[in-house]
Amino acid sequence: MFDSRKLILLCGLVVMTGPLSFTAQAQSGYVDLEAEAAAREAARAATGEGVPADPYGVQPTPSYPVTSYGVNPAPIATAGTQSPGASGNYPASGNASAPVSAAAGPASGSNLGSLVLQIQQLQQEVMRLNGKVEEQAHELRTLQEQSLQRYRDLDKRLSSGAGASAASGSGSAAPVAAPIPVANAGAANRGSGGSAQPGEKSAYDGAYGLVVGRQFDRAIPAFQQFLRDFPDGKYAPNAHYWLGELYLVLDPPDLESSRQAFALLISQYPDHSKVPDAFFKLGKVQFMKGNREKAREYLDLVIEQYGSSNPTVVKLAQDFIAENY
Amino acid sequence: MNRTHAVFASLLLLVCSLAARAELVIEITQGVDNPTPIAVVPFTWSGAGTAPEDLAGVIDGDLARSGQFDPVGRADMLGRPSKPDEVFYRDWRAIGSDYLLIGRARALPEVVGHIQVEYELFDVNRQMMVYSGMVKGPASEARMIAHRVADAVYEKLTGIPGAFATRMLYVSVTRVPGGKDYFRLTLADSDGARPIVLLESREPVLAPTWSPDGKHIAYVSFETTRPAIYRQELATGKREQLTNFRGLNGAPAWSPDGNTMAMVLSKDGSPDIYLMDLATRRLTRVTTHYAIDTEPTWMPDGRSLLFTSDRGGKPQIYRYDMRSRDVQRLTFEGSYNARARVAQNGRDVVLVHQKDSDFNIAVLDLETGRMLPLTTTELDESPSIAPNGSMVLYATKHAGRGILAAVAVNGSVKFRLPAREGDVREPAWSPYMP
Numbered sequence: 001m002f003d004s005r006k007l008i009l010l011c012g013l014v015v016m017t018g019p020l021s022f023t024a025q026a027q028s029g030y031v032d033l034e035a036e037a038a039a040r041e042a043a044r045a046a047t048g049e050g051v052p053a054d055p056y057g058v059q060p061t062p063s064y065p066v067t068s069y070g071v072n073p074a075p076i077a078t079a080g081t082q083s084p085g086a087s088g089n090y091p092a093s094g095n096a097s098a099p100v101s102a103a104a105g106p107a108s109g110s111n112l113g114s115l116v117l118q119i120q121q122l123q124q125e126v127m128r129l130n131g132k133v134e135e136q137a138h139e140l141r142t143l144q145e146q147s148l149q150r151y152r153d154l155d156k157r158l159s160s161g162a163g164a165s166a167a168s169g170s171g172s173a174a175p176v177a178a179p180i181p182v183a184n185a186g187a188a189n190r191g192s193g194g195s196a197q198p199g200e201k202s203a204y205d206g207a208y209g210l211v212v213g214r215q216f217d218r219a220i221p222a223f224q225q226f227l228r229d230f231p232d233g234k235y236a237p238n239a240h241y242w243l244g245e246l247y248l249v250l251d252p253p254d255l256e257s258s259r260q261a262f263a264l265l266i267s268q269y270p271d272h273s274k275v276p277d278a279f280f281k282l283g284k285v286q287f288m289k290g291n292r293e294k295a296r297e298y299l300d301l302v303i304e305q306y307g308s309s310n311p312t313v314v315k316l317a318q319d320f321i322a323e324n325y
Numbered sequence: 326m327n328r329t330h331a332v333f334a335s336l337l338l339l340v341c342s343l344a345a346r347a348e349l350v351i352e353i354t355q356g357v358d359n360p361t362p363i364a365v366v367p368f369t370w371s372g373a374g375t376a377p378e379d380l381a382g383v384i385d386g387d388l389a390r391s392g393q394f395d396p397v398g399r400a401d402m403l404g405r406p407s408k409p410d411e412v413f414y415r416d417w418r419a420i421g422s423d424y425l426l427i428g429r430a431r432a433l434p435e436v437v438g439h440i441q442v443e444y445e446l447f448d449v450n451r452q453m454m455v456y457s458g459m460v461k462g463p464a465s466e467a468r469m470i471a472h473r474v475a476d477a478v479y480e481k482l483t484g485i486p487g488a489f490a491t492r493m494l495y496v497s498v499t500r501v502p503g504g505k506d507y508f509r510l511t512l513a514d515s516d517g518a519r520p521i522v523l524l525e526s527r528e529p530v531l532a533p534t535w536s537p538d539g540k541h542i543a544y545v546s547f548e549t550t551r552p553a554i555y556r557q558e559l560a561t562g563k564r565e566q567l568t569n570f571r572g573l574n575g576a577p578a579w580s581p582d583g584n585t586m587a588m589v590l591s592k593d594g595s596p597d598i599y600l601m602d603l604a605t606r607r608l609t610r611v612t613t614h615y616a617i618d619t620e621p622t623w624m625p626d627g628r629s630l631l632f633t634s635d636r637g638g639k640p641q642i643y644r645y646d647m648r649s650r651d652v653q654r655l656t657f658e659g660s661y662n663a664r665a666r667v668a669q670n671g672r673d674v675v676l677v678h679q680k681d682s683d684f685n686i687a688v689l690d691l692e693t694g695r696m697l698p699l700t701t702t703e704l705d706e707s708p709s710i711a712p713n714g715s716m717v718l719y720a721t722k723h724a725g726r727g728i729l730a731a732v733a734v735n736g737s738v739k740f741r742l743p744a745r746e747g748d749v750r751e752p753a754w755s756p757y758m759p
Contacts, residue, residue: 123615124638131637134654142694323693 147251154249158212196234204235211242216249237272240265244281248288259285276306276313283317287324296325349517349729349749355739356392361482363388363424364397364417368442369407372432378467380430380442380474386516387475387489391715392738394482397422409445409454417449425449426478433461440464444474446481456481468518469758488713491515492755494523494533494542495729499747507747510544512559515711515754517729517742523557533751536579539758543567543577543586554588556603567601578621587611587621587630598632598645611645612652618643620664625671631655633663642676642689656689658696664707665689668714673734675699675708675717686719688734699732700739709754710734720750 196204207222223239223246230236240261247258262278262285269275283298302317365385370376388394403416406427417425428444439461446456458477462470469490476487492514499507510524510533524530528547535542543556554568554577568574572591579586586601590608598611598621612618616636623630630645640663642656656662661679668675671691678687680698686705687698699717708719716738718731723741727748730741742749 127616127636128638131639131641134637134641135657138654138657324695 150249150253154216154245157245197230200230200233200235203229204233204239207239208242211246216246220246220250237265237269237274240268241274241278244278244285248281248285253288255285255289259289276302276310279305280313280317280320284320287320292325296321349513349520349742349744351386351390351517351740351742353390353392353738353740355737356395357737360393360395361424362395362397362422363426363478363482364402364420364422365426366402366405366407366428367399368428368430368444370430372430372440376430376467377440377464378471380428380467380471381426383468383471383516384426384475384478387472387487388479390516390740391479391487392733392740409447412447414447414449414452417447422449424455424482426474428474430467432464438464440467440470442470442474446478468514472514472516485715486713488711488715488754488757489515491712491758492539493517493709493718494535494544494751494753494755495749496530496533496751497744497747497749498727512542523559523562531751532576533753534577534579535753535755537581537583537756539756541579542753543579545575545577554586567603567606572596576620578623580623581625581627587623589619589621598630622666624667625669631665631667631674633665642674655691656696657694662687662689666708666710668710668734669712670714673710673714675710675734677706677708686717686732688717697736699734699736700730702730705730707751709752711754712757718752718754720752 203226207219207226210216210219210222220243223243226233226239227236227243233239244258244261244265247254247261259282262282265272265278266275266282279298279302283295283302285295286298287295299317299321303314306314365381365388367379367381368376385396389396397420401420403419404411404413406412406425407429408427412425412427425447426444427447428442430440430442433439433441440463441459441461443459444457445454447453448455456477458474460470460473472487472490475489479485479487479489492512495511495513497509497511499509501507505527508524508526508528508530509522510530511520512523513520523542524544524546526546526548528550529545530547531545531552533542533544540560541556541558543554545552546555547553549566549569551569552574553566554574555564555566557564567577567586568588568590570590570592573589573596575596576589577586578588580600584603586603588599588601589596590599591597593610595615596617596619597613598618600609600611601607602609611621611630612632612634614634614636616634617640618632618634618636620633621630622632624644628647630647631642632645633640634643635641636643637654639660641654642662642665644653644655645651646653655674656676656678659678659680661677661684663677665674665676667673674689674691676687676689677684678696678698679685680687683701683703684705685698685702686700686708687696689696700719700721702721702723705719705721708717710717714734716731716733718729720727721730722728723730723743726743727750728741728743729749729752730739732739
C-alpha cells in the first residue's frame with residue numbers, strides 16, 4: 001500500500017525517484033540517481049541479469065516497442081529504438097540506505113563519510129527550523145490581523161453609534177441610545193416596566209463611557225457590577241450584549257464567557273431587539289471556537305427568522321457565510 | 326410514428342455501442358440537494374441515414390453529471406416537441422420539469438459530412454423561451470457539438486460557463502500477470518467517452534499536461550530507460566524529446582502564454598525547478614535549494630509559480646514570484662500539502678492535503694488562506710481543475726483499484742469514473758478547446 005502510495009503521490013517526481021518520496025525523505029536524505037544507476041549497472045553486469053528489481057516484482061520480458069499515436073487514426077511516431085526491456089533506470093524502491101554511501105562514493109576515508117552525514121543532519125535540522133520559523137511568522141501575522149479585525153469591528157460599532165445618536169438628537173441618552181436602542185429595549189423587556197430604576201441609568205452610562213473611552217478591560221467589571229446591582233434593570237439586556245462584545249475584544253478573546261453572555265441575553269430576553277444580533281454573534285463565537293457546523297446553524301437561523309424584520313443583521317450573517325463557507 | 330420509433334431504436338443502439346466503447350463509466354455519488362429538473366427532448370434528425378449521435382442523450386448526461394440538474398426520463402415525457410410552436414408548457418409542468426430543451430439536427434448540404442444543430446431552452450414556469458442557439462461542425466464531432474449545447478445551457482441556467490466540451494488525459498496501467506505492465510496515455514472527452522490511446526509503453530508514463538491552447542501535450546516517459554520529457558502535437562502525433570538530462574526530468578508545466586515550460590531537473594544536485602524557453606530550449610534555474618523543489622504550476626497571470634518543497638521539513642506549497650524572485654510559503658494547515666493546481670480565477674488552489682492518515686483533495690482560498698477539504702476517501706491524488714473552475718478531477722482508490730473521480734470545488738457534487746480494466750491515474754483536464 002505504502003509503495004503504491006509513493007508511486008503515485010507526487011506525480012512525476014516520486015515515481016522517478018522511488019525512495020525520494022517526501023514521506024521517506026526525512027529519514028533517507030538524498031539519493032544520487034546516477035550513482036544508484038551505476039550501482040545497478042554494476043550489479044546487472046555481475047549477475048548477467050537483464051533487469052534489476054522491477055517495481056512491481058514481475059519478471060522482465062523481451063523488449064516491446066513504444067508506440068505513439070496522434071488523434072488522427074494513423075499512428076505517426078514510433079519511439080523507443082532503444083530496448084525498453086532494459087529498465088535499469090526505473091528505480092527500485094526501498095533502498096533508502098543508499099544516499100550516504102552513494103554521496104560519499106568516491107571518498108575512501110570514513111572521516112569524509114561522517115562529514116557528509118553531519119552535513120545532511122545539519123541540512124535536515126535547518127529545514128525543520130526553517131519550517132518552524134515559517135509557521136510562527138504565519139501565526140504572528142494571523143494573530144495581528146485578528147486583533148486588528150476585532151478592534152475595527154468594535155470601532156465601527158462605536159462610530160456608527162455616535163453617528164446615529166447625533167442624528168437622533170436625543171440629548172442625555174445619546175451615547176447609550178444609538179448602538180443599542182434603549183427605547184425599544186424597554187418596551188420589549190421582560191418585566192422591567194419600561195422605565196429605569198433609580199441610579200440605573202447613571203451606572204449604565206458609567207460602564208458605557210468606559211467602552212467609548214476604549215478602556216475595555218475596565219468596562220467588563222463595570223458591566224458585571226451593573227448587572228449585580230440591577231439584575232432586572234431596564235438596561236440589563238444591553239449590559240449582557242456589551243459583555244458579549246467586550247469578551248471578544250480581550251486578547252486573547254474569552255470565547256466561552258462571550259458565548260454565555262449572548263446566550264443569556266437570548267434566553268432571558270427572547271423578545272429583545274438585540275436578540276437577532278446576539279444570534280449572529282453566537283454564530284461568530286462558535287466559528288471562532290472552531291465549531292463550524294454549530295456556527296452555521298446560528299447564522300442560518302438568523303437568515304431564516306429575521307429575513308424580513310432585520311435586514312442589517314441578515315446581511316451580516318450572509319456576508320459572514322459567504323466569506324467563511 | 327413508426328419512423329420515429331425506428332430512429333429512436335437506432336439511436337439507442339448507437340448509445341449502447343458508444344457506451345461499450347468508453348473505457349470509463351460514470352457513477353454520480355453525490356449531487357446538490359435540490360437539483361433543477363430539466364427535460365431534454367430527443368433532437369430530430371433530417372438528413373440521409375440516421376443521426377450521427379444521440380445529441381440529447383449526451384446533453385442529458387452532461388447536465389446530470391454536473392449534479393445540479395435532474396434530467397427527466399424520456400418515458401415520462403408527454404410529448405416530443407422539436408420546434409418552439411410544438412411546445413405545450415402544461416405537458417412539462419405536469420411532470421414537474423422546470424426547464425425544457427428541444428432541438429433539431431440536420432446534415433449541412435453545402436459541406437459534406439457536417440451537421441448543424443439548432444436548439445431552444447424554455448422556462449416552463451414563466452412559459453417563455455429563455456435561450457436559443459446553433460452549433461455547426463463535422464458529424465464525426467457530434468458528441469463535441471452536443472457538449473457545446475450543454476455548455477451553453479449550463480451557463481444560461483447557472484451563470485457559470487460549462488466545461489463539458491473539453492477533454493482529459495489520463496494514464497492507465499494494465500497489470501500483466503507474469504509480464505510487464507502496459508502503460509497507456511489516453512485522451513478522452515470530459516465524460517470519458519471516445520478514448521484514444523496516444524502512447525503505449527511497457528515503461529512508466531507520467532505527469533501528462535496540456536499546452537494552454539489545447540493543441541499540444543507534454544509528459545514524462547521512461548521509454549529510453551531514463552525519464553525524459555516529451556512534447557506531442559495532438560493533431561499529427563508528432564513527438565519530440567525536450568529533455569535528456571542526468572537524473573530527474575519531470576513534472577512539466579506550460580506557462581499560460583505557451584512559450585515556457587517549467588520542469589523539475591536534478592542535473593545540478595537535488596531536484597529544483599527550471600524554466601525552458603521552448604523556442605530556444607534555453608534553461609533558467611528557478612530554485613536553488615538542497616531541499617526537494619517539485620511539481621511546479623503556474624498562476625494564470627504567469628507572474629508566479631507555485632511549487633511543492635520540503636525546505637520547511639515537510640512538503641508544503643510555496644509561491645515563487647518571477648520578478649522579485651521571492652519565495653513565500655502558502656500552506657500552513659496540516660503536515661503535508663502538495664501537487665497544487667490553480668483555477669483560472671487565480672484564487673482557488675486545489676492540492677493534496679494530509680489529514681490524519683488520509684490523503685485528501687482540498688481547496689485553498691488564496692485570499693482568505695482557508696483550506697476546505699473536498700474529499701474523504703483515503704488516497705486521493707493528482708487533482709486537476711476544470712477550465713471553468715467548477716470541478717476537480719483526481720485519482721483515488723476504490724474497491725482496490727485506481728480510478729478517477731471528480732468533486733465540485735464547493736464540495737457539493739461528486740462522481741466517479743471507474744475504468745473497465747486496469748488502474749487509472751494522473752488525470753489532466755484540458756483547457757477550453759478552440
